[in-house]
Amino acid sequence: MGSLVRFGVSLDCDLLTPFDALCGRKGYTNRSEAIRDLIRKALVTDSFERTLDYSTGTLTLLYDHHRNDLSKKMTQIQHEDFDIIITTVHVHLDHETCLEVLVLKGDAERVRKLSDKLISCTGVKYGVFCGTEGGAKHDDEPTGTPQRPDGRKRWSEQNTWLCKLVGQCGSCGKILVPLCWVW
Numbered sequence: 001m002g003s004l005v006r007f008g009v010s011l012d013c014d015l016l017t018p019f020d021a022l023c024g025r026k027g028y029t030n031r032s033e034a035i036r037d038l039i040r041k042a043l044v045t046d047s048f049e050r051t052l053d054y055s056t057g058t059l060t061l062l063y064d065h066h067r068n069d070l071s072k073k074m075t076q077i078q079h080e081d082f083d084i085i086i087t088t089v090h091v092h093l094d095h096e097t098c099l100e101v102l103v104l105k106g107d108a109e110r111v112r113k114l115s116d117k118l119i120s121c122t123g124v125k126y127g128v129f130c131g132t133e134g135g136a137k138h139d140d141e142p143t144g145t146p147q148r149p150d151g152r153k154r155w156s157e158q159n160t161w162l163c164k165l166v167g168q169c170g171s172c173g174k175i176l177v178p179l180c181w182v183w
Contacts (some may be wrong), residue, residue, distance in 0.1 A: 009035070055108035057131030059115045061100045062093075067123030071098070074118060076101070081114045097125075104129075 011019070020031070028034040065071045078085060084106035091099040100116075104111045111131070119127030 024105060036160040050108075050112070052108040052131070055105070055131050056105045057103075057111070057129055059102040059104055059118060059129045060127065061102075061118060061124055062126040063098055063100070063121070063124045064096045065098045070123040073121060074100075077114070077117055077121075081110060082145055084114065097172055 005128075019034070023031060023034045026034065061074075063070055063074075078088070084102040084104055086105050088103070089101045093099055104114065109130075112129070115127075115129035118124070119129070
């Protein structure tokens with residue numbers, strides 16, 4: 001282990017109190033060791049995810065939709081990378097809090113950047129990407145399909161294994177409700 005470095009962490013009491021309770025349940029004798037373990041876990045996860053060329057997974061976000069036009073900002077960000085978003089589920093948990101789950105598939109670097117960009121938005125209370133290496137590109141995915149002027153494939157051309165749709169966004173092609181997946 002290298003030399004020990006001290007640094008300060010500012011936390012809201014609403015976050016610190018349950019963190020201290022977690023530390024007690026897990027048997028940590030101090031916050032520093034718990035924070036070290038959280039950092040180690042994040043570094044191992046990041047290292048694994050960065051070794052993948054193609055990624056599939058879910059991004060789970062919990063946020064306050066009343067905060068600083070957050071919903072509008074998150075929608076704009078998602079529209080910029082619509083072609084790697086398979087589908088989304090949006091749930092209103094209470095008057096302020098929303099849960100959004102995005103199923104992502106595509107170039108691993110783009111999936112990571114989109115996840116990081118959404119998780120880091122001010123107002124997101126919790127965000128985590130759970131990826132897998134089992135999402136290799138399917139043999140039946142079309143190649144050489146017509147592309148948009150920016151070079152990205154349209155969703156319907158990129159994902160031919162989707163067998164039935166309820167609806168599709170007219171402006172970006174995002175699937176609104178998938179009924180049946182053929183994998």
